[in-house]
Amino acid sequence: MTVPTTSNAMAPPAGLARPQLLELYRWMRLTRTLEERLVALYRQTKVTGGLFRSLGQEACAVGSAYALERRDVLSPLIRNLGSMLVKGAEPIEILRQYMAKGDSPTRGRELNIHFGDVVDRNFVGQISHLGDMVPVMAGVTLTFRMRGEDRVGLVYVGDGATSTGAFHEGINFAAVQRCPMVVVIENNGYAYSTPTNRQTAAARLVDKAIGYGVPGVRADGNDVLEVYRVTKDAVEHARTGGGVTLLELMTYRRKGHAEHDSQSYVPPGELEHWAATNDPIDRYVTRLTAEFGVDAGELTAIDDEVRATVDAATDVAEASPPCDGPDALRGVYANPAEMPVLWYRGEASRAVAAHERPAGWGTHDG
Amino acid sequence: MPSRRMSDRPGGAPTMAEITFLEAIREGLAEEMERDPNVFCLGEDIGAFGGAFKATEGLQARFGEQRVIDTPISEAAIVGAAAGAAHYGMRPVCEMQFIDFVSCAYDMLTNYVATARYRAFLPCPIVVRGPSGGYVRGGPFHSQNPEAAFLHTPGLKIAYPATAEDAKGMIKAAIRDDDPVLFFEHKYLYRRIKGTMPPGDHIVPLGIARVAREGKDLSIITYAATVWKALEAADQLEREDGLSVEVLDLRSLLPLDDEAIVATVKKTNRVLVVHEDTVTGGIGGEITARINELCFEWLDAPVRRVAAHDVPLPYAPPLEDFVLPQASDIVRASRWLAAY
Numbered sequence: 001m002t003v004p005t006t007s008n009a010m011a012p013p014a015g016l017a018r019p020q021l022l023e024l025y026r027w028m029r030l031t032r033t034l035e036e037r038l039v040a041l042y043r044q045t046k047v048t049g050g051l052f053r054s055l056g057q058e059a060c061a062v063g064s065a066y067a068l069e070r071r072d073v074l075s076p077l078i079r080n081l082g083s084m085l086v087k088g089a090e091p092i093e094i095l096r097q098y099m100a101k102g103d104s105p106t107r108g109r110e111l112n113i114h115f116g117d118v119v120d121r122n123f124v125g126q127i128s129h130l131g132d133m134v135p136v137m138a139g140v141t142l143t144f145r146m147r148g149e150d151r152v153g154l155v156y157v158g159d160g161a162t163s164t165g166a167f168h169e170g171i172n173f174a175a176v177q178r179c180p181m182v183v184v185i186e187n188n189g190y191a192y193s194t195p196t197n198r199q200t201a202a203a204r205l206v207d208k209a210i211g212y213g214v215p216g217v218r219a220d221g222n223d224v225l226e227v228y229r230v231t232k233d234a235v236e237h238a239r240t241g242g243g244v245t246l247l248e249l250m251t252y253r254r255k256g257h258a259e260h261d262s263q264s265y266v267p268p269g270e271l272e273h274w275a276a277t278n279d280p281i282d283r284y285v286t287r288l289t290a291e292f293g294v295d296a297g298e299l300t301a302i303d304d305e306v307r308a309t310v311d312a313a314t315d316v317a318e319a320s321p322p323c324d325g326p327d328a329l330r331g332v333y334a335n336p337a338e339m340p341v342l343w344y345r346g347e348a349s350r351a352v353a354a355h356e357r358p359a360g361w362g363t364h365d366g
Numbered sequence: 367m368p369s370r371r372m373s374d375r376p377g378g379a380p381t382m383a384e385i386t387f388l389e390a391i392r393e394g395l396a397e398e399m400e401r402d403p404n405v406f407c408l409g410e411d412i413g414a415f416g417g418a419f420k421a422t423e424g425l426q427a428r429f430g431e432q433r434v435i436d437t438p439i440s441e442a443a444i445v446g447a448a449a450g451a452a453h454y455g456m457r458p459v460c461e462m463q464f465i466d467f468v469s470c471a472y473d474m475l476t477n478y479v480a481t482a483r484y485r486a487f488l489p490c491p492i493v494v495r496g497p498s499g500g501y502v503r504g505g506p507f508h509s510q511n512p513e514a515a516f517l518h519t520p521g522l523k524i525a526y527p528a529t530a531e532d533a534k535g536m537i538k539a540a541i542r543d544d545d546p547v548l549f550f551e552h553k554y555l556y557r558r559i560k561g562t563m564p565p566g567d568h569i570v571p572l573g574i575a576r577v578a579r580e581g582k583d584l585s586i587i588t589y590a591a592t593v594w595k596a597l598e599a600a601d602q603l604e605r606e607d608g609l610s611v612e613v614l615d616l617r618s619l620l621p622l623d624d625e626a627i628v629a630t631v632k633k634t635n636r637v638l639v640v641h642e643d644t645v646t647g648g649i650g651g652e653i654t655a656r657i658n659e660l661c662f663e664w665l666d667a668p669v670r671r672v673a674a675h676d677v678p679l680p681y682a683p684p685l686e687d688f689v690l691p692q693a694s695d696i697v698r699a700s701r702w703l704a705a706y
Binding site: 073109110118124125128136139140141143144165166169170172176331333334335336339343 | 406432433435437438440442443444445446447448449450451452453454455456458473474477478481483484485486487488489491520521523543544545621659
């Protein structure tokens, strides 16, 4: 694992005032508290599928999404719950998704944070095929460029997804077209069980930027202010016609690929080391109190408010109705709006069941 | 017939003159780009060069580089970018230089595009079009008919016209469709088939088959280039055997026009399914199954298939001709069915 460089003490990044510094803290705290709640629900078997944590990566998600405007678009990865929350996703939506409820954003069609809203909050739900969202975001941002709209797209990939063809095709396409796009590689050290040095022979993933003819920036992904600063720069570069930037945010995945993963492949002591020395929330609390004059009580008040928010959302989500089976047939196409139910579930199928032509059986003119 | 430049027909106004299948596609594209500023084309070598088959010739000069985009050799990115643009209100038309290369975008089409509306309520009205099919000595990678590979992907629509009139009317319908459409253009037909375009805004709705030839003794259900092989065989069967053969041109493969299939079965009671795609796993199996489920009792003979042999399509003329279904094969199979 590459150890991130330690941030130097600095003034708050340009444009960030004290309320925004606290807001960044709240988003990271909300991410962690909501995930801890999901773990509890998972252990109660109330989560339908797998559970994916972003423990230790909250600064990457929150700091980068915070650099976007509401009109800008992002496409998250499985460990970008924080980005989704910053962009306007509600805890109740996340809880309903994980519990496969009938009133969840996808009405039970997709798992976890795989959902989108291209009308208001502007996030495009990812699919599980890693790298595919890079070409998709190239198209979103190509549209903004074609229409002369003042909007930017940000797409997350992991260290693993940089090995896919779609990542390569997408960033290359967007670079040629000078799309207003930011590609964020969250390098958390592992793709499922595979360490980054088994993923690539490149010393640094950010070096791939040179090959695409775009600027590349590597930053400490566990320093939320640094993440915000480099992303904000890349977003403004895109917004002012500069095209694509590739960011590599160095972080560490402290949980397994999903909740079931025992992390047996992780060298002894590595997890404990990161938890003890490089937790993004701990680091930010230290800076807030030591450098920016935030009182510990203020943070405790935020923690309490976040817990109450998650408690309330959990109560409502648990009471949400389950999905309705036949709803599964709706919405595959715009037209027809509903697919037919198969014969063994209902009405008999026309001529065969009705024996329309018994008299004519076996002869042409009968 | 020399290829015309679109600039010869101002405003995309329909012409009463006979034009080729290829020109009909181009005319349809131009009319839709004229009508809707959200329609744009992207693909390899489609701009200044006008495409490998010149389907988009003149469009970049007319509509500009923003709306006729030359892309890198990146089929996954072409389709993925089209999807992203479609989410935000555009109507992209992707060209696969040869439809054989759509396999490079298979993941994007089947996993991302086809599921977008269902899983995330994302609108994804894109068209992926390109030259397909054999009989042109193109070899294994410039002759394919990969339609069946997408047939079992809910969320996609598949169009495969056989006439110039349908080529224009269906490309326009595909662009206006709110769902993603794979649009196959048989390259054997590009310059061999001509038609006179109906006046006005000529739209041929997707999902509706066409009776290409009326008959009462036997039905041939087919699409694309083999419609013309079937018509040739039908004429010979009428002449030599006195058989009255009906030819049903499916036009769209997803959705399939079950009503038209059932109607022709009830009319003739004998069915030959013909397609250029390989026999195993080809759409002929699906059509046969539907006939079995929907109108089994109306059959006087087993449904039979005439399709390509199960081999990659070879290059040398004697090999390609052997592998692909020919009019003479359709004649032989029809005689077998008629005598059953």
